[in-house]
């Protein structure tokens with residue numbers, strides 16, 4: 001079966017195995033087929049040797065967290081993320097059961113921002129009435145107390161856009177407010193995209209699921225929502241990685257121009273750190289959890305340390321070389337046991353570090369780690385509270 005993969009990219013893996021220790025699913029299972037090398041071998045078997053696509057193949061592809069820790073570890077530059085995305089797109093197009101209807105419907109809903117906000121409010125009310133079973137909350141990774149009312153985000157200028165997204169805007173809008181406050185403290189004015197219509201989700205979750213057409217529709221709506229030349233700042237590592245890849249996703253010059261404007265908020269703040277006012281250092285020991293899509297895809301994770309260092313009393317490193325926490329977008333909800341096993345390794349690293357606070361720049365990681373009782377804050381929240389004393 002033709003998976004639609006580029007044969008040169010597929011053949012670029014020299015089977016050296018250097019990526020294996022970095023792969024969270026290999027670390028948990030010890031299975032070759034659950035490693036990047038094993039998955040590439042399976043893709044080759046199907047595309048180049050005519051092996052059938054069976055449940056085992058689908059299972060190994062689906063169990064990949066898409067953390068892309070295998071990419072920076074690879075001496076041959078194998079674009080594993082692209083191979084996995086294309087494989088999933090082919091699976092979703094040829095096996096309707098691969099992405100069931102309820103999941104397709106849910107992912108499409110993310111582009112309807114007003115519905116996302118309304119649904120989140122209803123869930124918040126149900127939570128307060130104790131109508132949401134703890135097992136459901138755990139499985140979906142719901143925050144302990146969803147907000148019923150959201151702060152209004154008011155534009156303060158047009159020097160930069162701040163992307164707001166879908167679920168993050170419904171569940172963690174306070175992070176956008178903190179990001180705006182910190183950006184404004186450098187003297188820049190912040191514009192927010194309109195939320196009417198279909199300009200909510202960046203499409204990352206649709207890409208992960210293999211729903212390329214849905215992802216492309218969302219990407220076009222996001223592009224239309226932030227016109228002009230101003231930089232587009234993103235405070236969610238997963239969304240930023242997806243939006244920086246719009247050129248590849250849509251393959252148009254407009255998309256490439258748009259993608260070139262996308263900047264992670266820490267990447268933007270790091271060279272402007274001297275423009276921020278001095279603050280009161282954050283008490284406690286703070287460990288940075290590198291979101292995979294900041295470290296392995298955007299590769300701008302050092303900027304988080306640059307912006308936190310002047311404002312944190314004690315900043316410590318985890319000793320797990322950026323191992324994934326298991327959140328993986330919707331992965332933790334779809335593969336709860338594997339996600340919990342992966343997270344257990346991250347929790348052990350946090351415990352060894354002695355950290356009392358974990359800084360995470362990705363909403364999925366934040367929810368997944370907070371569900372295990374960790375005090376997780378977004379770096380811009382820490383910056384805001386330091387600046388505001």
Ligand code: SF4
Nearest residue numbers: 023064065067068070
């Ligand atoms: S993307 Fe992550 S989980 Fe998937 S094969 Fe690579 S390292 Fe393993």
Ligand code: SF4
Nearest residue numbers: 013014016017019074
């Ligand atoms: S490190 Fe790269 S070349 Fe080596 S096995 Fe992994 S993907 Fe293949």
